[in-house]
Amino acid sequence: MTHRPYVLLSCALSLDGYLDDAADRRLVLSNDADWDRVDEVRASCDAILVGANTIRRDNPRLLVRDAGRRAARTAAGKPENPLKVTITATGDLDPAAAFFATGEQVVYAPSGVDTPGETVPTGARVDLGTVLADLYERGVRRLMVEGGSSMHTAFLTAGLADELHVVVAPFFVGDSAAPRFVGDGRFPWDATHRATLAEVRAIGNVAFHRYLLSRSEVDKHWLRRAVELSRNCPPSSTAFAVGAIVVDADGDELARGYSRESGGTEHAEESALAKLDPDDPRLRGATVYSSLEPCGRRASRPRTCTELILAAGIPRVVFALREPPTFVDGQGAEQLTAAGVEVVELPGLAGAAREVNRALL
Known part of the structure; x- marks a missing residue:
């Protein structure tokens, strides 16, 4: 290169x-x-x-x-x-x-x-x-x-x-x-x-x-916003603070969400996707930007964020920080990749995501 x-x-x-x-x-x-x-x-x-x-x-x-x-x-x-x-x-x-x-x-x-x-x-x-x-x-x-x-x-x-x-x-x-x-x-x-x-x-x-x-600069732009969004999460000793934004192929924001946004146990990706019509054709060309790797294992809700992303038909996911094994061994990135989703990790923003969750890390 x-x-x-x-x-x-x-x-x-x-x-x-x-x-x-x-x-x-x-x-x-x-x-x-x-x-x-x-x-x-x-x-x-x-x-x-x-x-x-x-x-x-x-x-x-x-x-x-x-x-x-x-x-x-x-x-x-x-x-x-x-x-x-x-x-x-x-x-x-x-x-x-x-x-x-x-x-x-x-x-x-x-x-x-x-x-x-x-x-x-x-x-x-x-x-x-x-x-x-x-x-x-x-x-x-x-x-x-x-x-x-x-x-x-x-x-x-x-x-x-x-x-x-x-x-x-x-x-x-x-x-x-x-x-x-x-x-x-x-x-x-x-x-x-x-x-x-x-x-x-x-x-x-x-x-x-x-x-x-350039695609790399667009990804950094939206992921920075997702990290900043994660600062809105209510504090928790049992779950990470995560922000997620769904952006369509034209560069327009479709929805955003953060962990525990409604006061419950919902994750950021779950919160954002719940605001969208699952049949919205824009999802087929969209990207999910999440400050943390989408979860691949979960006990508190019926479906993991990885399953929700796959069900929505979203072809691309960008995240900053691999899910630390504090609570579960995530494997979300591997599951998404195996299903044909393009997964991009931007470790340059991992420090910012860690800083938001410093009390748990």
Whole structure:
């Protein structure tokens, strides 16, 4: 398996989806508060990538503006600013561009193309997979892609983006000659396979949207919510605190529940599924997110959570923590897998689930 950095795409656009207008002067789509948000994201990344045309058109510096954030990076043993990265097919870049003025830069170009700065030849044509693999080898674990349209299109159509930040300005450009957010292409996210909206908020008079694009990030998002939900459980010395959320294939939450939600002995998955019509066709493509492995053995209720999930026809289960043998030997994951259910364990969130149940563990 080839490793690659986490890829975050960032852009600001008009209500009609344009990154700029057709004039020579750069169109302002954001505001000071949002620029500060972008600066914070930049400071959290190991590298920032823009296309060669963005360097020619906008002449960006791609630096962390806030001195405190630069100092924090230095204190953590990182360079003051992230590595600056671009991709070019022709090498037609001005050595005096702000991109090359400060910090470290790397340019990816087809073999035989001369560029300013450090150039990494990529063969006959630039392949994004090769670029990402090389950046990973350089220690880049988090990459921010700031444009332009061709770069956004390339990363999205290749399915190589994990997260997307979009800021929408409250006006229209209305000029087909202006650059759009993306060009034509086949995208992994369409009307039947949608991205997951993780956050939306107003920043002054612009709207910020954060979308999760990769399955792994979507799973982490919902599982974190399930863990937080488990904090609502009434305390018990004989049962774990568990949260569960059922999400359909479109990324919409269908139901949620937590252990002992009604004051009885019901489990989280049981509580969530009880709120749904068992004949709901959306269950056939849904995922159950549970902070703890669904139970495979149970004495207090007629059916285990594993049996309830199988009866509902749910094809996928994601959990954080294997059920500890404090009360029973669960075996829920093994039973689900044997029945053909896709089971995903995310041990990176197991610590959070353990913390909620620390009194029992």
